[in-house]
Amino acid sequence: MTEKDFLSSSYPNIKNEGKSVWKAPSNIALIKYWGKRENQIPANPSLSFTLSSCATTTSVEYRRLEKGGADFDFDLFFEGNPMESFRPKIEIFLKRIEMYLPFLKEYHFKIETSNSFPHSSGIASSASGMAALALCLMDLEKELDPGMEADFFNKKASFLARLGSGSASRSIEGDLILWGADQEFPKSSDLYAIKYPFGVHGVFRNYQDTILLVHKGQKQVSSTVGHDLMHNHPFSEQRFVQARRNLSRIRPILSNGDLPAFVQLVESEALTLHAMMMTGSPYFMLMKPNTLEIINKIWEFRQSTDTNVCFTLDAGANVHVLYPENEKDLVLQFIKNELVVYCENGQYICDQIGFGAERVMGS
Ligand code: PMV
Numbered sequence: 001m002t003e004k005d006f007l008s009s010s011y012p013n014i015k016n017e018g019k020s021v022w023k024a025p026s027n028i029a030l031i032k033y034w035g036k037r038e039n040q041i042p043a044n045p046s047l048s049f050t051l052s053s054c055a056t057t058t059s060v061e062y063r064r065l066e067k068g069g070a071d072f073d074f075d076l077f078f079e080g081n082p083m084e085s086f087r088p089k090i091e092i093f094l095k096r097i098e099m100y101l102p103f104l105k106e107y108h109f110k111i112e113t114s115n116s117f118p119h120s121s122g123i124a125s126s127a128s129g130m131a132a133l134a135l136c137l138m139d140l141e142k143e144l145d146p147g148m149e150a151d152f153f154n155k156k157a158s159f160l161a162r163l164g165s166g167s168a169s170r171s172i173e174g175d176l177i178l179w180g181a182d183q184e185f186p187k188s189s190d191l192y193a194i195k196y197p198f199g200v201h202g203v204f205r206n207y208q209d210t211i212l213l214v215h216k217g218q219k220q221v222s223s224t225v226g227h228d229l230m231h232n233h234p235f236s237e238q239r240f241v242q243a244r245r246n247l248s249r250i251r252p253i254l255s256n257g258d259l260p261a262f263v264q265l266v267e268s269e270a271l272t273l274h275a276m277m278m279t280g281s282p283y284f285m286l287m288k289p290n291t292l293e294i295i296n297k298i299w300e301f302r303q304s305t306d307t308n309v310c311f312t313l314d315a316g317a318n319v320h321v322l323y324p325e326n327e328k329d330l331v332l333q334f335i336k337n338e339l340v341v342y343c344e345n346g347q348y349i350c351d352q353i354g355f356g357a358e359r360v361m362g363s
Contacts, residue, residue: 001189003039006100006191008101008141011144012144012145015064015140015144016064017061018061018062019362019363020059020139021058021060021136021359022357022358022359023057023058023357024131024132024357025051025052025171025354026054026056026125026171027049027050027170027177028049028314028322029046029048029167030049031246032046032243032269032273033166033179034230034273035227035236036230040163042180042190044180044239044244045178045244046179047196048176048179049175049177049353050354051352051354053116053350054115054128055115055116055128056115057114057115057132058113058129058133059112059136061109061110062108063108065107065108068105068106069105072109073105073107073109075110076111078113078114093133093163096163097163097164101141101160103140103144115129117349118216118347126167128168131168132357133164134158135359137160138156141156154172155192157172158172159191162191166227167179172356173356174195174356175353175356176195176200176353177194184248198254201255202257204257205325206353207322208328208351208352210321210335211349211351212319212320212339212343213344213349214288214294214342215344219315219316221286226284229277229281229282232281233280233281243269246268249261250265259308262308266312267310267311270311270312286315286316286317287313290317294319295319301334307331308324335348
């Protein structure tokens with residue numbers, strides 16, 4: 001498929017008003033996306049676990065205007081309150097997707113959104129937020145074009161979400177999601193994410209992710225700036241090659257359930273992501289002292305207990321602690337006894353692999 005396949009020119013139906021509500025999950029990348037080309041085309045493919053509890057619920061109420069205007073017409077609420085500070089981000093998103101949803105200026109939208117995770121927890125809500133909004137808008141497009149197939153609906157939702165935030169493309173479906181074209185992976189695409197196309201060992205079923213909230217403040221450097229800095233980065237080309245190689249290496253690991261190899265690869269990906277931040281120009285660092293304390297404790301614990309607990313990081317200081325379900329009791333005890341002390345206000349979130357976004361309501 002190409003971008004052109006997502007263009008729409010005319011619709012068989014008219015819809016005057018309605019409402020759509022979607023709950024879209026967050027996701028955590030095992031193979032990281034860091035660096036992109038024009039139009040949100042990733043510099044390398046990425047692979048993620050879709051999460052279950054960490055999610056954004058978005059409701060979009062739409063009403064057809066008598067006369068479409070020159071601007072987008074929408075009101076925005078976050079957790080019940082008007083949220084003007086989100087407006088520019090949504091405007092940019094709507095502008096980017098307008099050519100694919102040409103009806104956007106013909107409607108007034110009331111967009112209400114809320115997160116399942118604590119406000120300003122440092123957990124990026126852009127993936128779940130953009131995915132939920134893209135799905136609501138796709139619901140409206142489906143009302144206008146009722147013949148649309150489910151597969152196309154999901155692909156286009158991922159395609160649109162990607163234009164809001166790259167990783168949002170991976171928050172439509174579950175449980176293991178691949179975004180970015182790679183010849184080893186049939187049907188993979190730079191334009192949208194797909195379900196991981198090969199078999200996965202049972203040990204990854206219900207895989208656990210406990211997110212330790214180390215730093216809840218605003219990040220010093222946004223992902224947008226971080227991606228941009230990969231353009232003139234001395235190691236970027238090697239990094240893109242390495243990410244592809246890691247994607248190829250994770251294939252047998254996922255099918256054989258080789259947890260020691262999984263741990264090594266996932267942690268290496270996380271540290272490489274942060275190494276890219278620290279070796280760019282200008283350099284920056286998103287890890288905090290407590291991030292490193294936690295990493296060291298995880299290494300000690302893994303060695304002394306023979307468990308398969310490991311960590312990964314996204315673009316922030318929080319630590320995602322990953323482990324198989326059968327190690328849950330032991331690891332949760334360890335987290336409570338030894339890691340909570342490094343969390344801001346002792347806060348952490350227990351999550352696990354999830355199966356994708358859910359429609360809460362559509363009419
Ligand atoms: O989707 P963005 O532009 O916020 O980038 C996310 C990048 C990482 O979270 C660091 C890695 C990833 O693949 O999710």
